[in-house]
Amino acid sequence: xxxxxxxxxxxxxxxxxxxxxxxxxxxxxxxxxxxxxxxxxxxxxxxxxxxxxxxxxxxxxxxxxxxxxxxxxxxxxxxxxxxxxxxxxxxxxxxxxxxxxxxxxxxxxxxxxxxxxxxxxxxxxxxxxxxxxxxxxxxxxxxxxxxxxxxxxxxxxxxxxxxxxxxxxxxxxxxxxxxxxxxxxxxxxxxxxxxxxxxxxxxxxxxxxxxxxxxxxxxxxxxxxxxxxxxxxxxxxxxxxxxxxxxxxxxxxxxxxxxxxxxxxxxxxxxxxxxxxxxx
Numbered sequence: 001x002x003x004x005x006x007x008x009x010x011x012x013x014x015x016x017x018x019x020x021x022x023x024x025x026x027x028x029x030x031x032x033x034x035x036x037x038x039x040x041x042x043x044x045x046x047x048x049x050x051x052x053x054x055x056x057x058x059x060x061x062x063x064x065x066x067x068x069x070x071x072x073x074x075x076x077x078x079x080x081x082x083x084x085x086x087x088x089x090x091x092x093x094x095x096x097x098x099x100x101x102x103x104x105x106x107x108x109x110x111x112x113x114x115x116x117x118x119x120x121x122x123x124x125x126x127x128x129x130x131x132x133x134x135x136x137x138x139x140x141x142x143x144x145x146x147x148x149x150x151x152x153x154x155x156x157x158x159x160x161x162x163x164x165x166x167x168x169x170x171x172x173x174x175x176x177x178x179x180x181x182x183x184x185x186x187x188x189x190x191x192x193x194x195x196x197x198x199x200x201x202x203x204x205x206x207x208x209x210x211x212x213x214x215x216x217x218x219x220x221x222x223x224x225x226x227x228x229x230x231x232x233x234x235x236x237x238x239x240x241x242x243x244x245x246x247x248x249x250x251x252x253x254x255x256x257x258x259x260x261x262x263x264x265x266x267x268x269x270x271x272x273x274x275x276x277x278x279x280x
Contacts, residue, residue, distance in 0.1 A: 001080045003087045006094060007135055013086050014137055019046025023138035023165075025129060028052040029069040029183035030078045033173035037142040038082045040170050049136050050079055051088040053095060057103070058124030069186060088136070095131060103127045107160070109247055110153045113260055114271065117237050125150060126157050133165050141165050146172040146180045148260060148273040149247060172272075174200070180272045187268040196265055198231045203259045203274040206241075210276050215253045217241045220276075228263065237262040237269070241276060 004010050014021070022045030024037045030052075041048045052075055059065035072089075079087050103123055106115075110122035133141065143151050155167050173181045178200030188196055202224040209220055221239050228234045241250050241257040250257050256277040263270060 001076075001084050001087060003076065003089060005089050005091065007090070010086070010088055010135055017047050020140065021045060021047045021049060021136070021138045023132070023136045023141045024048070024050045025132050025141065025143075026050060026052055027054045027068065027183065028075050029071060029186070030075045031173075031181050031183065031185075033144055033146070033181035035078065035082050036173050037144060037170050038079070038084060040168065041140070041142045042083055044168075045140060047085045048083070049086040049088060049138065050084045051090075051132055051136070053088075053090055053128065053132075055095075055124055055128040056092060057096070057127055058121050060118055060120065063118070064184075064187075069183060088132075095128065104130050104157065104161075106153050106157060109149070109156050112247060113238055113240070113242075114149050114262060115153075117262065122150070122153050126153065129154055130157065130161070130163070133163060138165050140168050142168045142170055144172060145169045146182070146272065148258060152245070152247060178204070180270075182270065184268055184270070188265060192233065192266045192268065195231050195233065196270070198228055198234065199261050199263060199270060199272045200274075202227045202239075203261065203272065203276075206259055207274065207276050210253065211278065217250050217253060217257070220259075224259075224261070233265055235264040237264065239263075244275065 002013060004013060022041035024041055026034055038048060054068050054070060056065055076087060104126035106122045106126050115122050145151060151169050158167055177197040179197045206220045206224055214220060221241060224239045225236060228236055239261045241259050242248060243250055244258045256275055259274045259276050261272050
């Protein structure tokens with residue numbers, strides 16, 4: 001595996017690649033979920049590039065940028081073992097040189113949910129991902145479906161700005177009790193980790209209720225909020241069943257809907273989602 005830290009080094013590597021190049025962008029603190037993206041990439045592409053960059057422009061002024069985990073050596077070892085061909089670890093000054101001014105402003109799909117809770121977040125996400133795509137020039141980019149809104153925001157950006165890279169969504173990786181894997185899970189205390197699967201259980205319960213004949217969206221959302229309140233230790237940010245493509249709230253179910261949730265457990269913000277479908 002080659003480790004590079006500059007755009008110039010990256011471009012020299014890229015120019016040598018003759019086959020399909022796949023790309024997995026990350027902020028590090030890698031886990032099994034990230035490795036599932038790497039594995040999917042390696043199965044479909046001739047070369048796999050991974051980036052690790054904790055992007056300051058997607059963090060708000062009171063968020064966890066400074067304390068975001070940065071286990072540099074452990075991450076490199078994981079990439080090496082997973083068969084990554086190139087690990088790109090640029091510094092902030094490499095990505096945002098002095099005098100940088102231009103940012104990418106996302107559209108309506110970024111305005112609700114995490115976009116409303118974290119103003120400017122998706123602006124930073126779109127800007128850094130477009131910069132990385134320009135630098136790596138991959139044929140395919142692999143993203144986790146756990147960040148459902150981010151996936152849709154980036155697909156919209158790619159379509160609007162004529163980005164040639166194919167964006168591939170990969171299934172959410174979960175722990176045994178259903179908790180979606182996230183780098184921020186390591187913030188949870190031992191006590192907070194107990195019951196942290198409530199988001200998953202609440203969405204799964206909504207799926208069961210829908211399939212048993214409860215089709216009122218407001219009822220299903222209320223049941224989720226009741227479960228979280230009963231569990232205790234949660235501060236709910238949002239729980240909404242939305243259109244799978246536009247992320248606009250649904251009032252009446254069609255064939256399916258996407259349940260989006262975000263809540264804080266202690267100081268840790270967790271997000272998750274689940275497609276709610278009719279019985280097969």
